Amino acid sequence: MTVATFADIFAGIGGFRIALEKAGLQCLYSCEISPECRQVYAQNFGDVPEIDISEVDFEKIPNINIITAGFPCQPFSICGKRKGFADKRGTIFFYICELIKIKQPEVVILENVKHLLHVEKGSNFRVMINALESLNYFVSYQILNAKDFGLPQNRERVFIVASKHKPFDFSQIEPEQNIQILKSFLCDRANFEYLDPSEYTLIENPKKQDSGLIFVGYRNKSIWKTGIRPNTEHLSRVHRQPNRIYSVGGVHPTLPSQESSGRFFIYLPEEDRVRKLTIQECYRIMGFPEHFKRSQSLSESYKQIGNSVATTVVYKLVKAILQQDLLHKSSVQTLPLVSPKQRKLIQLTIPGL
Numbered sequence: 001m002t003v004a005t006f007a008d009i010f011a012g013i014g015g016f017r018i019a020l021e022k023a024g025l026q027c028l029y030s031c032e033i034s035p036e037c038r039q040v041y042a043q044n045f046g047d048v049p050e051i052d053i054s055e056v057d058f059e060k061i062p063n064i065n066i067i068t069a070g071f072p073c074q075p076f077s078i079c080g081k082r083k084g085f086a087d088k089r090g091t092i093f094f095y096i097c098e099l100i101k102i103k104q105p106e107v108v109i110l111e112n113v114k115h116l117l118h119v120e121k122g123s124n125f126r127v128m129i130n131a132l133e134s135l136n137y138f139v140s141y142q143i144l145n146a147k148d149f150g151l152p153q154n155r156e157r158v159f160i161v162a163s164k165h166k167p168f169d170f171s172q173i174e175p176e177q178n179i180q181i182l183k184s185f186l187c188d189r190a191n192f193e194y195l196d197p198s199e200y201t202l203i204e205n206p207k208k209q210d211s212g213l214i215f216v217g218y219r220n221k222s223i224w225k226t227g228i229r230p231n232t233e234h235l236s237r238v239h240r241q242p243n244r245i246y247s248v249g250g251v252h253p254t255l256p257s258q259e260s261s262g263r264f265f266i267y268l269p270e271e272d273r274v275r276k277l278t279i280q281e282c283y284r285i286m287g288f289p290e291h292f293k294r295s296q297s298l299s300e301s302y303k304q305i306g307n308s309v310a311t312t313v314v315y316k317l318v319k320a321i322l323q324q325d326l327l328h329k330s331s332v333q334t335l336p337l338v339s340p341k342q343r344k345l346i347q348l349t350i351p352g353l
């Protein structure tokens with residue numbers, strides 16, 4: 001029996017890898033440009049990803065069944081210029097196309113922010129879909145929300161599945177019946193950072209939003225009021241400040257990729273207190289295992305988890321890919337999960353660190 005294999009491109013700290021390994025697949029290759037991410041990845045998975053995708057010789061990558069890529073979204077604005085899929089100087093997305101062309105995986109799983117669908121009135125997204133189709137893949141895509149996959153986080157991301165043999169059917173993915181609430185994911189004990197009551201205002205009659213969020217109050221530090229229209233201090237979207245405080249009886253807003261100090265605050269009704277969400281809680285609401293070894297830098301840890309992928313969403317997606325028999329050539333054997341203790345620890349020599 002052959003084990004299905006994958007390449008983890010733009011690997012970050014390995015959110016995809018956690019999910020695919022849990023589903024019994026084996027990682028044969030990874031690539032990630034950030035030295036800090038590579039170090040965390042190596043600590044957890046026992047191998048150091050290759051560096052910049054533009055410097056990788058794709059011919060040397062082993063043959064794999066699946067390519068996963070939560071690719072960076074910044075370069076899309078030049079997508080529409082169609083620099084050519086084989087041109088290594090083109091956008092990051094076209095490296096994925098080139099890799100697909102050379103390695104011919106049976107399935108490609110891509111993930112990005114929901115906004116990708118709307119950049120330049122959707123024309124960038126259409127270019128990407130056309131590019132995948134022109135490589136002779138069926139392409140399906142859907143927005144999936146982490147809160148429908150057992151995590152208390154309203155995190156919507158677009159998932160694209162390109163498949164060689166037949167189209168992937170997203171409707172076969174069963175969302176969880178019960179939405180989890182933040183309360184069940186909190187740490188019992190930690191060095192909690194509570195706010196002084198003078199630092200926040202609670203609102204009357206908070207209501208649960210359709211998203212599952214329950215906005216209960218906002219921080220009222222005077223520094224954030226400078227230049228801000230009165231009574232709009234709590235509108236984090238307007239002021240790009242996560243000033244809002246949410247109830248632990250609902251879900252958490254998306255952990256953003258740009259965050260480096262973790263300004264996420266929650267209200268605990270039993271204690272009638274407001275505290276910061278701990279970094280461990282952030283990793284939990286992304287579906288990372290308890291034993292995951294984070295970066296020693298707290299600001300890196302926040303950035304890395306905000307950039308990562310909700311692992312439970314990917315796990316369900318991969319299970320559906322296997323159930324729909326999209327990997328024809330391999331019969332998938334479920335590998336036992338290797339505990340962190342069993343992994344061979346390697347000497348870390350990370351270029352750039």
Ligand SMILES: C[S@@+](CC[C@H](N)C(=O)[O-])C[C@H]1O[C@@H](n2cnc3c(N)ncnc32)[C@H](O)[C@@H]1O
Pocket residue numbers: 010011012013014015016031032033034037051052053054069070071072092304307308309
């Ligand atoms: C959205 S994040 C993906 C995170 C990943 N899915 C995870 O679970 O952590 C995109 C990643 O691509 C990496 N990246 C950006 N440009 C790259 C390049 N030229 N070559 C390799 N990796 C790159 C970034 O450092 C970042 O970690």
